[in-house]
Amino acid sequence: MRFSYVILIIPLTLFLLSGCGGKKPGEVAWSYQLPVISAPAVDVNGDVIMTSLKGKVVRFSASGRVKWVYEPRNEEGKGQAIVSSPSVDERGNIYFTTNDGFIYSLTKEGNLRWRKEVSGAVSSSPAIHPMGLVIFGAYDTAIYAFDLEGNLKWRVFTNGPIFATPSITRDGKVIIASNDKAVYCLNEQGEIQWKFPTRGVVRTSAALDNEGNIYITGMDHYLYKISPEGKKVWEFKANYWIKTDPIIDAQGNIYFGTSIGDYYSVNRDGKLNWKYKIKFPIKSTGFIGDDGVVYVGTNDISIMGFSKDGKRVFRFEEPQGNPVEAKLSLVPGKGYLLFGTTQFYAVKVTANSLEKGAPWPKFMGNLRNWGRNAR
Secondary structure: OOOOEEEEEOOOHHHHOOOOOOOOOEEEEEEOOOOOOOEEEEEOOOOOHHHHHHOOEEEEEOOHHHHEEEEEEEOOOOOOOOOOOOEOOOOEEEEEEEEOEEEEEOOOOOEEEEEEOOOOOOOOOOEEEOOOOOEEEEEOEEEEEEEOOOOOOEEEOOOOOOOHHHHEEOOEEEEEEOOOOOOEOOOOOOOEEEEEEEOOOOOOEEEEOOOOOOOOOOOHHHHHEEEOOOOOEEEOOOOOOOOOOOOOOOOOOOEEEEEEEEEEEEOOOOOOEEEEOOOOOOOOOHHHOOOOOEEEEEEEOEEEEEOOOOEEEEEOOOOOOOOOOOOOOEOOOOEEEEOOOOOOOEOOOOOOOOOOOEEOEEOOOOOOOOOOOOO
16 A cells, blocks of 8 residues: 655745734734644644644744744655644654545654545544543544554444544543434453433534533534533523534633624523623634633634623624634734634734643643643
C-alpha cells in the first residue's frame, strides 16, 4: 500500500492580508485563504496549527507566518476534507483525522510520523489521554485508541455512528457520545464503565468541571449534568437543537447556543442566568477569555462577545459576509481570536489568554486540544 504527501513552504505575501503590529480590538491581524470549520490548536510557543476543508494542515507562527503546509493523500493521490480539529502532544507531535477514515501523526516540522486507517469515515477530533493514547470515534460506530506510535490498543463498538469528540476526565476516564442516544464512559483499557441515556442524538463534546461532573448538549434540546458515576444530576431544556459544545467558566457557569439563535448561560445548579437572542443559528463553540468575555461565532456573519451578566460587549463582522460556524481559539500573549469561514482569520481582542480557573473554557478544554481540563 503506497501513499504520498506534499510539504510546501508558501511565501507569506501570497495569503497574508494585513500586518499584525499595533492592532486594535476588532481589527484583523492576519488571514489565510483556506476554508476552516475546526478549532485550531495552539502550541506552547504560540504557533497555530490549522486543518482545512480543502485537505491541508498549516502551521503558522503567532504573527501569521506560514511555516509549512502538509497535504495528506490517499493511494490514488487524492486529498480529503478535514473536519476534525488537530491536537498537539507534549512533544509537539500533531494528530488529526480525515473524512476518508484515517488518523495521521506529524512531527512539529510537518513530516509524517505515521498514518492508520479505520473502517469508517471520521469527523471526531483526536483527544490525547495522559497514559499516551490518542482516542476518537468513527462513523463505523467504534471508539478507537492508538498509542502515540500508531499502534491500535483497543476498539469498542457502540450502537450508532460517532460524530462527537472524546473528553478525558482527571482520573483517565473517556467520555464520548454516540448517535445511539447515549453517552459512554470507558476506562483507559477500553472497558465500558457506564452508559447514560439521552432523549435524542448527541454529536457534541462533553465539558468537565473540577469535581468531575460531565456537561453535554444534544439535538434533543437538553443540556445534561452527569455525575462522575454516570447518574443524572439535572437537565436543562433549551428552546431548540443544540449543536454547540458547552464551555464552563471559573464560577461554574455553562455556556452554549441553539440552532434557533439563542445564547445561554446556565449556572452550576441548572438554573438560567440569562439568554441572549441573536435570531440567527449558533453552531460555533466559543471560548472564555481572561477579560471576562465569552466569545462565540454566529450565523449573523459575526463573532460576538458577552459579559458574564449577558450584555453584548463585542461584535466583529466577518469580512466576506459568511456565517461563522467554526470553533474558536486564541493565541495567548498576542490576544488573537482564531476562527475560520471561507478564510482563516486572526482578530485582535481584549482577551490575552483563556480565563484562569475555568475548568473548560473552550472546545477540547485547552489550547493544544487535548480533550482534557484546562492547563
